[in-house]
Amino acid sequence: MTDSPLVSLLRPVRSGNAFEETVERLLQAIKLGVVAHGAKMPPERELAAQLGISRVTLREAIRALQESGYLEVRRGRYGGAFVVYEPPDPGHGDLRRALNAMGPGELDDALTFRMAVECGAAQVLAERALTPAQITLLRRRLADVNRAGPSDYRRLDTAFHLCIAELTGSPLLAAACADARLRVTDLLNAIPILSFNIQHSALQHAAIVEAILDRDPDRARQAVAEHLEGTAALLRGFLA
Amino acid sequence: MTDSPLVSLLRPVRSGNAFEETVERLLQAIKLGVVAHGAKMPPERELAAQLGISRVTLREAIRALQESGYLEVRRGRYGGAFVVYEPPDPGHGDLRRALNAMGPGELDDALTFRMAVECGAAQVLAERALTPAQITLLRRRLADVNRAGPSDYRRLDTAFHLCIAELTGSPLLAAACADARLRVTDLLNAIPILSFNIQHSALQHAAIVEAILDRDPDRARQAVAEHLEGTAALLRGFLA
DNA sequence: CTCCATTGGTCTGTTTCCAGACTTTTAGAA
DNA sequence: TTCTAAAAGTCTGGAAACAGACCAATGGAG
Numbered sequence: 041m042t043d044s045p046l047v048s049l050l051r052p053v054r055s056g057n058a059f060e061e062t063v064e065r066l067l068q069a070i071k072l073g074v075v076a077h078g079a080k081m082p083p084e085r086e087l088a089a090q091l092g093i094s095r096v097t098l099r100e101a102i103r104a105l106q107e108s109g110y111l112e113v114r115r116g117r118y119g120g121a122f123v124v125y126e127p128p129d130p131g132h133g134d135l136r137r138a139l140n141a142m143g144p145g146e147l148d149d150a151l152t153f154r155m156a157v158e159c160g161a162a163q164v165l166a167e168r169a170l171t172p173a174q175i176t177l178l179r180r181r182l183a184d185v186n187r188a189g190p191s192d193y194r195r196l197d198t199a200f201h202l203c204i205a206e207l208t209g210s211p212l213l214a215a216a217c218a219d220a221r222l223r224v225t226d227l228l229n230a231i232p233i234l235s236f237n238i239q240h241s242a243l244q245h246a247a248i249v250e251a252i253l254d255r256d257p258d259r260a261r262q263a264v265a266e267h268l269e270g271t272a273a274l275l276r277g278f279l280a
Numbered sequence: 281m282t283d284s285p286l287v288s289l290l291r292p293v294r295s296g297n298a299f300e301e302t303v304e305r306l307l308q309a310i311k312l313g314v315v316a317h318g319a320k321m322p323p324e325r326e327l328a329a330q331l332g333i334s335r336v337t338l339r340e341a342i343r344a345l346q347e348s349g350y351l352e353v354r355r356g357r358y359g360g361a362f363v364v365y366e367p368p369d370p371g372h373g374d375l376r377r378a379l380n381a382m383g384p385g386e387l388d389d390a391l392t393f394r395m396a397v398e399c400g401a402a403q404v405l406a407e408r409a410l411t412p413a414q415i416t417l418l419r420r421r422l423a424d425v426n427r428a429g430p431s432d433y434r435r436l437d438t439a440f441h442l443c444i445a446e447l448t449g450s451p452l453l454a455a456a457c458a459d460a461r462l463r464v465t466d467l468l469n470a471i472p473i474l475s476f477n478i479q480h481s482a483l484q485h486a487a488i489v490e491a492i493l494d495r496d497p498d499r500a501r502q503a504v505a506e507h508l509e510g511t512a513a514l515l516r517g518f519l520a
Numbered sequence: 521c522t523c524c525a526t527t528g529g530t531c532t533g534t535t536t537c538c539a540g541a542c543t544t545t546t547a548g549a550a
Numbered sequence: 551t552t553c554t555a556a557a558a559g560t561c562t563g564g565a566a567a568c569a570g571a572c573c574a575a576t577g578g579a580g
Contacts, residue, residue: 053305212459
């Protein structure tokens, strides 16, 4: 265990199959509600460019999602790929199933990773002097998630968390946080949204923002850690 | 600026060219001294598997490094690719050159990213109860870097930093830290190693380990932040 | 001295992926 | 009603990457 740095350094160069990877990404964008129900995905050419893949590959992925009922594609001007998917209310077996879909150590890996990068992002942000526009944006996202109904909650919660990372101005860090979030999405989606939890989270979200705006890195870090620990404990509890 | 999460989510699926990416990786392993001067890289088949690429692609990369004088390849049993490279003493223009080789925002991005993930890793680790073996390893790495001579310094410093991430047991986090380190390697290599800096770093390294072993996440976070801030300030200073 | 395991070197056919040109559909503007 | 721009759909040739089998060298074991 924990052998030389070779292990970290000589890790896989490419994630795997471009097609599958793309399907996964788009699926996450849909499930996270980043592209909301009924909304249009960006045009193929644009999307392909952003994802760094060819149009052909992208289209294969889109077709797969179309056939699975996540997207509806319309041609012609003002056409495009529209999201036709609404997150179902999670049943009781769903979390178990989602957990089993992950490898054994994978859950811990994902949770640890998320804890580290999100705490790091909050800390970094709290060390900065934010511009008024940034402050406004952060407050806005906080208000959004606190005002969210059950159908919007996950989406706005995601937006709030990612907003912190994006405000650091580091694309690498933002990508890492997005990645971390992706790895627990399926699990989060399988947890029923309880109003008790929402209210609890709202307090924690507020504490995070407050600490950041107060330029207090330690408090920011702690607030995020506490917040994420709640989710982590919930998920880990189902493994017992 | 700071538009919707789409930006973080729909980032490139694959890093780029497998060949170039591989060359870069191997080069980093060499420059970081992870595979020391005169030592042998793992066998092709093994390496290809670890990097998740075909042997053909790997061999192309190896040949490129061979032709650039980084590796020497010997056939037959006990053959392999041997590192033939010794880091040159950095001259005065080197840092400038390395900095210019990066895009404008890239340096800030890399430094911010590094700050976040390494602080996060230290914090996470400090929340844990470490096994005796883990404690021994951490202390060992600390002692190694503090005992290092100028020729070994970078390598052992890298090993120490990565050790913290690896001890969290999260491959994702370890990979993120390795990645962050990679992005500033060229810059660090261009800085002359001053004994003053080494001594200063030694104190900070010790403080980090102490905080982790004391199970004090805040102090661990602060110690890492302070340590990295030193490097960051040094690099940023050259941009003025 | 012979054998053989281990390692790099080479070849072949296949799959994946790409770049780019071209076609078709469609909704709105003129 | 006609025209146009923006979008998806289609096609082709080629490059990149892979899988896997096979060859060649080499140093140590017996």
